[in-house]
Amino acid sequence: MKTRRLLQxxxxxxxxxVCLLFALAGSVISAAAEEPKLTLVVRNxxxxxxxxxxxxxxxxxxxxxxxxxxxxxxxxxxxxxSLPEGATLLVTAVANDGYEFAGWxxxxxxxxxxxxxxIFSGTHSTAVTIFVIxxxxxxxAVEPKEPEEPEEPKKPEEPKEPEEPEEPPLxxxxxxxxxxxxxxxxxxxxxxxxxxxxxxxxxLLDIRLLGxxxxxxxxxxxxxxxxxxxxxxxxxxxxxxxxxxxxGQSYTGVVExxxxxxxxxxxxxxxxxxxxxxxxxxAPKTLEELVALLEVSGLDNYDGVVTVSSEIEDGFFExxxxxxxxxxxxxxxxxxxxxxxxxxxAYIYLVARxxxxxxxGNDTGTGNDTGTDSEGFERLIPEGAVVLPxxxxxxxxxxxxxxxxxxxxxxxxxxxxxPADEAPAGSITTLPETGSTTTTLIxxxxxxxxxxxxxxxxxx
Numbered sequence: 001m002k003t004r005r006l007l008q009x010x011x012x013x014x015x016x017x018v019c020l021l022f023a024l025a026g027s028v029i030s031a032a033a034e035e036p037k038l039t040l041v042v043r044n045x046x047x048x049x050x051x052x053x054x055x056x057x058x059x060x061x062x063x064x065x066x067x068x069x070x071x072x073x074x075x076x077x078x079x080x081x082s083l084p085e086g087a088t089l090l091v092t093a094v095a096n097d098g099y100e101f102a103g104w105x106x107x108x109x110x111x112x113x114x115x116x117x118x119i120f121s122g123t124h125s126t127a128v129t130i131f132v133i134x135x136x137x138x139x140x141a142v143e144p145k146e147p148e149e150p151e152e153p154k155k156p157e158e159p160k161e162p163e164e165p166e167e168p169p170l171x172x173x174x175x176x177x178x179x180x181x182x183x184x185x186x187x188x189x190x191x192x193x194x195x196x197x198x199x200x201x202x203x204l205l206d207i208r209l210l211g212x213x214x215x216x217x218x219x220x221x222x223x224x225x226x227x228x229x230x231x232x233x234x235x236x237x238x239x240x241x242x243x244x245x246x247x248g249q250s251y252t253g254v255v256e257x258x259x260x261x262x263x264x265x266x267x268x269x270x271x272x273x274x275x276x277x278x279x280x281x282x283a284p285k286t287l288e289e290l291v292a293l294l295e296v297s298g299l300d301n302y303d304g305v306v307t308v309s310s311e312i313e314d315g316f317f318e319x320x321x322x323x324x325x326x327x328x329x330x331x332x333x334x335x336x337x338x339x340x341x342x343x344x345x346a347y348i349y350l351v352a353r354x355x356x357x358x359x360x361g362n363d364t365g366t367g368n369d370t371g372t373d374s375e376g377f378e379r380l381i382p383e384g385a386v387v388l389p390x391x392x393x394x395x396x397x398x399x400x401x402x403x404x405x406x407x408x409x410x411x412x413x414x415x416x417x418x419p420a421d422e423a424p425a426g427s428i429t430t431l432p433e434t435g436s437t438t439t440t441l442i443x444x445x446x447x448x449x450x451x452x453x454x455x456x457x458x459x460x
Contacts, residue, residue: 012076037127038120039077040091041160042072044100046136052074053099053134059090064122083122091118093132102133117459141294173217176242181205183232184262192237198242199221205255209246219244235261235302235338245391261338265300267308269332275322276347276399286310290330296348308334326350353387380408380417 032366044053053070058067058079064087069260072078078230083089093116095101104111106117108128111118138312181204196204209217224242231238238257243250269354273294275283283291291310312320313329317387320328327349351444387395395408397417 018340039084039129039346042076042078043131043133045133054093055096056132057092085122087122089120091120095134098137099134100137102135105131105133117327165408171211171213173211175251176210179206179254182258184260190223196232232259235259263301264340264342265298265306265334265336267298267332267334267342269296269346270294272347276349276351277323280322287317296332298334303336306334306336308332333452341437380415
Protein backbone atom coordinates (compact mmCIF):
# COMPACT_ATOMS: atom_id res chain seq x y z
CA MET A 1 0.00 0.00 0.00
CA LYS A 2 2.75 2.46 0.83
CA THR A 3 4.44 1.69 -2.44
CA ARG A 4 1.22 2.32 -4.37
CA ARG A 5 0.64 5.70 -2.67
CA LEU A 6 4.19 6.72 -3.33
CA LEU A 7 3.84 5.90 -7.00
CA GLN A 8 0.59 7.84 -7.22
CA UNK A 9 2.14 10.92 -5.58
CA UNK A 10 5.11 10.82 -7.98
CA UNK A 11 2.83 10.46 -10.97
CA UNK A 12 0.77 13.50 -9.87
CA UNK A 13 3.88 15.58 -9.34
CA UNK A 14 5.21 14.71 -12.76
CA UNK A 15 1.91 15.68 -14.35
CA UNK A 16 1.96 19.04 -12.61
CA UNK A 17 5.53 19.67 -13.74
CA VAL A 18 4.67 18.88 -17.33
CA CYS A 19 1.72 21.33 -17.22
CA LEU A 20 3.92 24.09 -15.83
CA LEU A 21 6.45 23.43 -18.57
CA PHE A 22 3.85 23.72 -21.31
CA ALA A 23 2.45 26.90 -19.76
CA LEU A 24 5.88 28.48 -19.64
CA ALA A 25 6.56 27.53 -23.25
CA GLY A 26 3.20 29.00 -24.29
CA SER A 27 4.00 32.27 -22.56
CA VAL A 28 7.32 32.42 -24.35
CA ILE A 29 5.74 31.64 -27.70
CA SER A 30 2.93 34.16 -27.08
CA ALA A 31 5.39 36.84 -26.09
CA ALA A 32 7.46 36.13 -29.17
CA ALA A 33 4.38 36.25 -31.37
CA GLU A 34 3.26 39.64 -29.96
CA GLU A 35 6.57 41.35 -30.84
CA PRO A 36 5.85 43.74 -33.79
CA LYS A 37 7.60 43.16 -37.05
CA LEU A 38 8.88 46.29 -38.83
CA THR A 39 9.57 46.18 -42.58
CA LEU A 40 11.16 49.11 -44.45
CA VAL A 41 10.79 49.12 -48.23
CA VAL A 42 12.41 51.48 -50.72
CA ARG A 43 10.10 52.77 -53.51
CA ASN A 44 11.27 54.64 -56.60
CA UNK A 45 8.40 56.60 -58.14
CA UNK A 46 10.35 57.56 -61.25
CA UNK A 47 12.01 54.17 -61.95
CA UNK A 48 10.14 51.37 -60.12
CA UNK A 49 12.82 48.74 -60.79
CA UNK A 50 15.76 50.88 -59.64
CA UNK A 51 16.30 50.69 -55.81
CA UNK A 52 19.63 52.56 -55.87
CA UNK A 53 17.83 55.82 -55.50
CA UNK A 54 18.67 56.34 -51.81
CA UNK A 55 19.96 54.82 -48.55
CA UNK A 56 18.10 54.05 -45.31
CA UNK A 57 19.92 54.19 -41.95
CA UNK A 58 18.50 52.58 -38.77
CA UNK A 59 19.76 53.55 -35.33
CA UNK A 60 18.34 52.22 -32.06
CA UNK A 61 17.41 54.82 -29.46
CA UNK A 62 17.12 52.26 -26.63
CA UNK A 63 19.28 49.22 -25.70
CA UNK A 64 18.08 47.32 -28.76
CA UNK A 65 20.27 45.27 -31.03
CA UNK A 66 19.30 45.50 -34.70
CA UNK A 67 20.90 43.72 -37.62
CA UNK A 68 23.14 45.52 -39.99
CA UNK A 69 21.27 47.17 -42.84
CA UNK A 70 21.95 45.70 -46.18
CA UNK A 71 21.20 46.84 -49.70
CA UNK A 72 17.61 46.60 -50.80
CA UNK A 73 16.66 43.21 -52.17
CA UNK A 74 14.80 42.57 -55.41
CA UNK A 75 11.55 43.77 -53.79
CA UNK A 76 13.11 46.91 -52.34
CA UNK A 77 13.15 45.55 -48.75
CA UNK A 78 16.06 46.98 -46.77
CA UNK A 79 15.05 46.06 -43.22
CA UNK A 80 12.78 43.43 -41.72
CA UNK A 81 12.99 42.69 -38.00
CA SER A 82 10.79 41.94 -35.01
CA LEU A 83 11.22 44.49 -32.28
CA PRO A 84 10.69 43.75 -28.63
CA GLU A 85 8.03 45.77 -26.81
CA GLY A 86 9.19 49.26 -25.93
CA ALA A 87 11.97 49.32 -28.50
CA THR A 88 12.35 52.62 -30.43
CA LEU A 89 14.23 53.13 -33.70
CA LEU A 90 15.43 56.27 -35.50
CA VAL A 91 15.14 55.84 -39.26
CA THR A 92 16.71 58.33 -41.66
CA ALA A 93 16.38 58.46 -45.45
CA VAL A 94 19.02 60.07 -47.67
CA ALA A 95 18.57 60.37 -51.47
CA ASN A 96 21.37 59.51 -53.87
CA ASP A 97 22.61 61.85 -56.58
CA GLY A 98 19.95 62.66 -59.13
CA TYR A 99 17.12 61.76 -56.75
CA GLU A 100 15.19 63.40 -53.93
CA PHE A 101 13.36 62.12 -50.88
CA ALA A 102 9.58 62.23 -51.52
CA GLY A 103 8.11 61.06 -48.17
CA TRP A 104 6.93 58.15 -46.00
CA UNK A 105 3.89 55.98 -46.57
CA UNK A 106 2.23 53.14 -44.67
CA UNK A 107 -1.13 51.41 -44.89
CA UNK A 108 -0.83 50.06 -41.31
CA UNK A 109 -0.14 53.11 -39.22
CA UNK A 110 -0.17 56.90 -39.43
CA UNK A 111 3.39 57.99 -40.08
CA UNK A 112 4.53 61.03 -38.12
CA UNK A 113 7.88 62.20 -39.44
CA UNK A 114 9.86 65.36 -40.01
CA UNK A 115 11.38 65.30 -43.48
CA UNK A 116 13.70 62.35 -43.85
CA UNK A 117 13.71 61.44 -40.07
CA UNK A 118 11.26 58.92 -38.65
CA ILE A 119 11.01 57.65 -35.07
CA PHE A 120 9.34 54.26 -34.84
CA SER A 121 8.10 52.86 -31.52
CA GLY A 122 7.80 49.12 -30.90
CA THR A 123 4.50 49.41 -29.03
CA HIS A 124 2.57 48.23 -32.05
CA SER A 125 1.06 44.73 -31.75
CA THR A 126 0.91 44.00 -35.46
CA ALA A 127 3.32 43.90 -38.35
CA VAL A 128 4.01 47.32 -39.87
CA THR A 129 5.34 48.07 -43.37
CA ILE A 130 6.69 51.53 -44.10
CA PHE A 131 7.67 52.68 -47.59
CA VAL A 132 10.57 55.08 -48.03
CA ILE A 133 9.78 56.97 -51.24
CA UNK A 134 12.31 58.55 -53.58
CA UNK A 135 11.91 60.10 -57.01
CA UNK A 136 14.14 61.38 -59.77
CA UNK A 137 14.90 65.09 -59.89
CA UNK A 138 13.33 66.76 -62.94
CA UNK A 139 15.97 69.11 -64.36
CA UNK A 140 13.86 70.10 -67.36
CA ALA A 141 16.78 69.43 -69.71
CA VAL A 142 15.87 68.24 -73.17
CA GLU A 143 18.10 65.77 -74.90
CA PRO A 144 19.49 67.21 -78.10
CA LYS A 145 18.05 65.80 -81.26
CA GLU A 146 20.09 64.90 -84.26
CA PRO A 147 19.92 67.61 -86.91
CA GLU A 148 17.51 66.82 -89.69
CA GLU A 149 18.62 66.98 -93.24
CA PRO A 150 17.43 70.14 -94.99
CA GLU A 151 14.59 69.66 -97.41
CA GLU A 152 15.12 70.42 -101.01
CA PRO A 153 13.71 73.81 -102.04
CA LYS A 154 10.35 73.58 -103.74
CA LYS A 155 9.96 74.83 -107.22
CA PRO A 156 7.86 78.00 -107.49
CA GLU A 157 4.33 77.33 -108.60
CA GLU A 158 3.19 78.80 -111.83
CA PRO A 159 0.85 81.81 -111.36
CA LYS A 160 -2.82 81.01 -111.71
CA GLU A 161 -5.20 83.01 -113.72
CA PRO A 162 -7.42 85.26 -111.50
CA GLU A 163 -10.84 83.86 -110.92
CA GLU A 164 -13.86 85.92 -111.76
CA PRO A 165 -15.69 87.18 -108.64
CA GLU A 166 -18.88 85.39 -107.84
CA GLU A 167 -22.07 87.37 -108.12
CA PRO A 168 -23.86 87.88 -104.80
CA PRO A 169 -27.02 85.82 -104.48
CA LEU A 170 -30.23 87.63 -105.21
CA UNK A 171 -32.25 88.58 -102.09
CA UNK A 172 -35.99 89.02 -102.07
CA UNK A 173 -37.46 91.71 -99.82
CA UNK A 174 -40.87 92.48 -98.40
CA UNK A 175 -42.14 95.63 -96.69
CA UNK A 176 -42.83 95.48 -92.95
CA UNK A 177 -44.88 98.29 -91.32
CA UNK A 178 -48.17 98.74 -89.39
CA UNK A 179 -51.12 98.66 -91.77
CA UNK A 180 -53.08 101.06 -89.53
CA UNK A 181 -51.82 104.11 -87.66
CA UNK A 182 -53.71 105.97 -84.91
CA UNK A 183 -52.72 109.65 -84.75
CA UNK A 184 -53.90 111.88 -81.92
CA UNK A 185 -52.50 114.80 -83.82
CA UNK A 186 -52.86 117.47 -81.16
CA UNK A 187 -50.80 115.42 -78.71
CA UNK A 188 -47.88 115.43 -81.13
CA UNK A 189 -48.68 118.68 -82.96
CA UNK A 190 -50.50 121.07 -80.59
CA UNK A 191 -50.86 123.90 -83.09
CA UNK A 192 -54.00 124.40 -85.14
CA UNK A 193 -52.15 124.14 -88.46
CA UNK A 194 -51.03 120.52 -88.42
CA UNK A 195 -48.52 119.28 -90.98
CA UNK A 196 -46.63 116.02 -91.33
CA UNK A 197 -43.91 115.40 -93.93
CA UNK A 198 -43.28 112.07 -95.66
CA UNK A 199 -40.08 111.68 -93.66
CA UNK A 200 -42.01 112.11 -90.38
CA UNK A 201 -44.67 109.68 -91.60
CA UNK A 202 -41.92 107.13 -92.41
CA UNK A 203 -40.57 107.52 -88.87
CA LEU A 204 -44.02 106.97 -87.38
CA LEU A 205 -44.62 103.88 -89.54
CA ASP A 206 -41.09 102.50 -88.88
CA ILE A 207 -40.91 101.02 -92.38
CA ARG A 208 -38.41 98.18 -92.88
CA LEU A 209 -37.40 95.83 -95.70
CA LEU A 210 -37.06 92.21 -94.54
CA GLY A 211 -34.89 90.01 -96.77
CA UNK A 212 -35.28 86.25 -97.21
CA UNK A 213 -31.67 85.96 -96.04
CA UNK A 214 -32.67 87.24 -92.60
CA UNK A 215 -31.49 90.83 -93.19
CA UNK A 216 -33.47 93.86 -92.01
CA UNK A 217 -33.08 97.29 -93.63
CA UNK A 218 -34.80 100.47 -92.36
CA UNK A 219 -36.03 102.72 -95.18
CA UNK A 220 -38.15 105.80 -95.85
CA UNK A 221 -41.05 106.66 -98.13
CA UNK A 222 -39.78 108.12 -101.37
CA UNK A 223 -43.09 109.14 -102.97
CA UNK A 224 -46.88 109.04 -102.57
CA UNK A 225 -49.67 110.16 -104.93
CA UNK A 226 -52.39 110.11 -102.24
CA UNK A 227 -50.60 111.79 -99.36
CA UNK A 228 -50.72 115.47 -98.43
CA UNK A 229 -49.99 117.30 -95.22
CA UNK A 230 -53.41 118.96 -95.65
CA UNK A 231 -54.97 115.59 -94.71
CA UNK A 232 -54.32 116.46 -91.09
CA UNK A 233 -56.50 119.54 -91.30
CA UNK A 234 -59.53 117.30 -90.86
CA UNK A 235 -60.20 114.31 -88.64
CA UNK A 236 -61.28 110.92 -89.97
CA UNK A 237 -59.93 107.84 -91.74
CA UNK A 238 -57.57 108.35 -94.68
CA UNK A 239 -56.04 105.62 -96.87
CA UNK A 240 -52.55 106.48 -98.12
CA UNK A 241 -50.51 104.52 -100.66
CA UNK A 242 -46.75 105.03 -100.88
CA UNK A 243 -43.59 103.79 -102.56
CA UNK A 244 -40.15 102.79 -101.24
CA UNK A 245 -37.00 102.38 -103.37
CA UNK A 246 -34.04 100.16 -102.41
CA UNK A 247 -31.14 98.99 -104.59
CA GLY A 248 -33.00 100.04 -107.71
CA GLN A 249 -36.14 98.11 -106.78
CA SER A 250 -39.50 99.71 -105.93
CA TYR A 251 -41.84 98.46 -103.20
CA THR A 252 -45.37 99.74 -102.60
CA GLY A 253 -47.48 99.83 -99.45
CA VAL A 254 -50.86 101.03 -98.21
CA VAL A 255 -51.67 102.36 -94.72
CA GLU A 256 -54.87 103.65 -93.12
CA UNK A 257 -54.38 106.81 -91.07
CA UNK A 258 -56.90 107.42 -88.29
CA UNK A 259 -56.64 111.09 -87.37
CA UNK A 260 -58.14 112.16 -84.05
CA UNK A 261 -58.64 115.65 -82.66
CA UNK A 262 -57.53 115.94 -79.04
CA UNK A 263 -57.46 119.72 -78.61
CA UNK A 264 -60.26 121.39 -76.63
CA UNK A 265 -62.10 124.41 -78.08
CA UNK A 266 -61.25 127.93 -76.95
CA UNK A 267 -63.77 130.19 -75.19
CA UNK A 268 -63.12 133.94 -75.26
CA UNK A 269 -65.07 136.37 -73.11
CA UNK A 270 -64.78 139.35 -70.79
CA UNK A 271 -63.59 137.66 -67.62
CA UNK A 272 -64.79 140.39 -65.23
CA UNK A 273 -67.65 142.89 -65.41
CA UNK A 274 -68.77 145.50 -62.88
CA UNK A 275 -72.33 146.81 -62.56
CA UNK A 276 -73.21 149.85 -60.39
CA UNK A 277 -76.32 149.62 -58.28
CA UNK A 278 -77.68 152.99 -59.42
CA UNK A 279 -77.82 151.48 -62.90
CA UNK A 280 -79.99 148.56 -61.78
CA UNK A 281 -82.74 149.68 -64.12
CA UNK A 282 -80.37 149.22 -67.05
CA ALA A 283 -79.19 145.77 -65.88
CA PRO A 284 -79.57 142.81 -68.30
CA LYS A 285 -83.08 141.35 -68.26
CA THR A 286 -82.10 137.86 -69.39
CA LEU A 287 -79.04 135.61 -69.28
CA GLU A 288 -78.72 135.97 -73.06
CA GLU A 289 -78.42 139.75 -72.72
CA LEU A 290 -75.74 139.32 -70.03
CA VAL A 291 -73.79 136.87 -72.22
CA ALA A 292 -73.94 139.36 -75.09
CA LEU A 293 -72.44 142.04 -72.84
CA LEU A 294 -69.58 139.65 -71.97
CA GLU A 295 -68.78 139.19 -75.69
CA VAL A 296 -68.60 135.38 -75.49
CA SER A 297 -67.47 133.27 -78.48
CA GLY A 298 -66.22 129.71 -79.07
CA LEU A 299 -63.68 128.46 -81.64
CA ASP A 300 -62.30 124.96 -82.33
CA ASN A 301 -59.18 124.10 -84.31
CA TYR A 302 -61.08 121.57 -86.51
CA ASP A 303 -64.76 122.50 -86.22
CA GLY A 304 -64.36 126.26 -86.36
CA VAL A 305 -67.06 128.20 -84.48
CA VAL A 306 -68.69 126.10 -81.74
CA THR A 307 -71.75 126.81 -79.63
CA VAL A 308 -71.10 128.08 -76.12
CA SER A 309 -73.74 127.33 -73.48
CA SER A 310 -74.00 129.40 -70.30
CA GLU A 311 -75.57 129.27 -66.86
CA ILE A 312 -75.35 131.00 -63.49
CA GLU A 313 -73.11 128.93 -61.27
CA ASP A 314 -74.76 127.88 -57.99
CA GLY A 315 -77.99 129.80 -58.76
CA PHE A 316 -80.40 131.18 -61.31
CA PHE A 317 -80.47 134.41 -63.29
CA GLU A 318 -83.91 135.32 -61.87
CA UNK A 319 -82.48 135.31 -58.32
CA UNK A 320 -79.85 138.02 -58.96
CA UNK A 321 -80.42 141.20 -56.89
CA UNK A 322 -78.98 143.91 -59.07
CA UNK A 323 -79.61 146.65 -56.49
CA UNK A 324 -77.48 145.07 -53.75
CA UNK A 325 -73.75 144.76 -53.35
CA UNK A 326 -72.37 141.33 -54.13
CA UNK A 327 -71.39 139.19 -57.08
CA UNK A 328 -71.98 135.96 -58.96
CA UNK A 329 -70.27 133.70 -61.53
CA UNK A 330 -71.37 132.85 -65.07
CA UNK A 331 -70.24 129.41 -66.24
CA UNK A 332 -69.60 128.80 -69.96
CA UNK A 333 -69.27 125.38 -71.62
CA UNK A 334 -68.26 124.33 -75.16
CA UNK A 335 -67.66 120.96 -76.84
CA UNK A 336 -66.33 120.08 -80.31
CA UNK A 337 -67.35 117.25 -82.63
CA UNK A 338 -64.55 115.00 -81.28
CA UNK A 339 -65.95 115.28 -77.73
CA UNK A 340 -63.26 117.61 -76.42
CA UNK A 341 -64.90 119.97 -73.90
CA UNK A 342 -63.87 123.05 -71.94
CA UNK A 343 -65.34 125.26 -69.21
CA UNK A 344 -64.67 128.91 -68.44
CA UNK A 345 -65.96 131.35 -65.81
CA ALA A 346 -66.76 135.06 -65.87
CA TYR A 347 -67.02 137.00 -62.60
CA ILE A 348 -69.72 139.66 -62.22
CA TYR A 349 -69.46 142.28 -59.45
CA LEU A 350 -72.28 144.56 -58.20
CA VAL A 351 -70.79 147.81 -56.79
CA ALA A 352 -72.73 150.34 -54.61
CA ARG A 353 -72.91 154.03 -55.54
CA UNK A 354 -74.84 156.87 -53.77
CA UNK A 355 -78.17 157.76 -55.35
CA UNK A 356 -78.43 160.96 -57.44
CA UNK A 357 -79.37 164.15 -55.60
CA UNK A 358 -79.17 162.67 -52.10
CA UNK A 359 -76.25 163.02 -49.69
CA UNK A 360 -76.29 159.87 -47.61
CA GLY A 361 -79.94 159.30 -48.48
CA ASN A 362 -79.93 155.51 -49.14
CA ASP A 363 -81.40 152.50 -47.39
CA THR A 364 -78.66 152.50 -44.75
CA GLY A 365 -77.92 156.25 -44.52
CA THR A 366 -78.87 158.86 -41.98
CA GLY A 367 -81.61 160.46 -44.02
CA ASN A 368 -79.78 163.75 -44.66
CA ASP A 369 -81.64 164.99 -47.71
CA THR A 370 -79.96 168.23 -48.62
CA GLY A 371 -80.72 168.16 -52.28
CA THR A 372 -77.08 168.78 -53.08
CA ASP A 373 -76.08 168.20 -56.66
CA SER A 374 -74.88 164.59 -57.05
CA GLU A 375 -72.62 165.43 -60.01
CA GLY A 376 -70.33 167.34 -57.69
CA PHE A 377 -70.27 164.37 -55.38
CA GLU A 378 -69.35 161.93 -58.14
CA ARG A 379 -66.58 164.14 -59.47
CA LEU A 380 -64.80 163.78 -56.13
CA ILE A 381 -64.90 159.97 -56.20
CA PRO A 382 -61.93 158.31 -58.00
CA GLU A 383 -62.98 155.90 -60.68
CA GLY A 384 -63.42 152.39 -59.32
CA ALA A 385 -63.36 153.52 -55.66
CA VAL A 386 -65.90 152.32 -53.09
CA VAL A 387 -67.88 154.73 -50.89
CA LEU A 388 -69.51 153.81 -47.59
CA PRO A 389 -72.09 155.97 -45.75
CA UNK A 390 -71.15 157.21 -42.29
CA UNK A 391 -73.43 158.11 -39.33
CA UNK A 392 -72.57 161.80 -39.59
CA UNK A 393 -73.82 161.94 -43.18
CA UNK A 394 -70.38 161.78 -44.79
CA UNK A 395 -69.12 159.09 -47.16
CA UNK A 396 -65.88 157.15 -46.59
CA UNK A 397 -63.92 156.57 -49.77
CA UNK A 398 -61.90 153.35 -50.02
CA UNK A 399 -59.58 152.09 -52.71
CA UNK A 400 -60.29 148.55 -54.01
CA UNK A 401 -58.21 146.79 -51.34
CA UNK A 402 -60.56 148.39 -48.76
CA UNK A 403 -58.08 150.94 -47.45
CA UNK A 404 -59.68 154.38 -46.64
CA UNK A 405 -58.15 157.14 -48.72
CA UNK A 406 -60.45 159.99 -47.58
CA UNK A 407 -63.94 161.24 -46.84
CA UNK A 408 -66.49 163.14 -48.93
CA UNK A 409 -68.33 165.75 -46.79
CA UNK A 410 -70.91 168.40 -47.47
CA UNK A 411 -69.59 171.89 -46.77
CA UNK A 412 -72.01 174.82 -47.22
CA UNK A 413 -74.09 172.98 -49.76
CA UNK A 414 -71.11 171.65 -51.73
CA UNK A 415 -69.31 168.37 -51.55
CA UNK A 416 -65.60 168.32 -50.62
CA UNK A 417 -63.07 165.50 -50.54
CA UNK A 418 -60.98 165.38 -47.36
CA PRO A 419 -57.95 163.04 -47.57
CA ALA A 420 -57.54 160.58 -44.72
CA ASP A 421 -55.26 161.88 -41.96
CA GLU A 422 -53.57 158.54 -41.61
CA ALA A 423 -52.98 158.23 -45.31
CA PRO A 424 -49.24 158.64 -46.13
CA ALA A 425 -48.02 161.33 -48.43
CA GLY A 426 -48.57 160.39 -52.03
CA SER A 427 -51.37 157.95 -51.23
CA ILE A 428 -53.53 156.74 -54.09
CA THR A 429 -56.47 159.02 -54.80
CA THR A 430 -57.21 157.53 -58.21
CA LEU A 431 -57.54 153.92 -59.23
CA PRO A 432 -55.97 151.95 -62.08
CA GLU A 433 -58.10 151.08 -65.03
CA THR A 434 -60.37 148.08 -64.53
CA GLY A 435 -59.70 144.86 -66.40
CA SER A 436 -56.08 144.30 -65.34
CA THR A 437 -55.07 141.39 -63.15
CA THR A 438 -54.04 143.73 -60.31
CA THR A 439 -57.36 145.53 -60.40
CA THR A 440 -59.23 142.22 -60.31
CA LEU A 441 -57.44 141.07 -57.18
CA ILE A 442 -57.94 144.45 -55.51
CA UNK A 443 -61.66 144.49 -56.26
CA UNK A 444 -62.13 140.94 -54.99
CA UNK A 445 -60.45 141.82 -51.72
CA UNK A 446 -62.50 145.04 -51.37
CA UNK A 447 -65.77 143.20 -51.98
CA UNK A 448 -64.90 140.71 -49.29
CA UNK A 449 -64.26 143.54 -46.79
CA UNK A 450 -67.50 145.23 -47.76
CA UNK A 451 -69.53 142.08 -47.23
CA UNK A 452 -67.93 141.55 -43.82
CA UNK A 453 -68.66 145.15 -42.79
CA UNK A 454 -72.31 144.92 -43.79
CA UNK A 455 -72.69 141.69 -41.88
CA UNK A 456 -71.21 143.24 -38.71
CA UNK A 457 -73.45 146.34 -38.97
CA UNK A 458 -76.56 144.20 -39.34
CA UNK A 459 -75.50 142.05 -36.38
CA UNK A 460 -74.90 144.96 -33.98
